[in-house]
Amino acid sequence: MAPPNFEHVVKTIASDTNTSTETVSKMYADTWAEYSDGARILDYLTVLVTKRVRENLRGVSRDLH
Incomplete structure (x- = not known):
């Protein structure tokens, strides 16, 4: 199941963190899969992810400096 507003959220995070959309998209998808596995209530999952x-x-970013 794809997260709601996936593309918008990924673009916003990428812009805010100066990170490529490809990197953010992969991280978001992986985190979504981890958090949603077995979850029965998905109401706040977008916020948590x-x-x-x-x-x-x-x-x-902090580790690179």
Whole structure:
């Protein structure tokens, strides 16, 4: 199942973090699959996945400096 507003969310994260859309798309899809596996309630999954991807990208950026 594809997350709602997938493309919009990926473009926004990519723009905000100065990361390629391909990288963000892969991270988002992987995180979505991990979080949605076995989940019965998906109402807030987009928010949780978006937050995790942003945090992961911030950590990568911090590690490079």
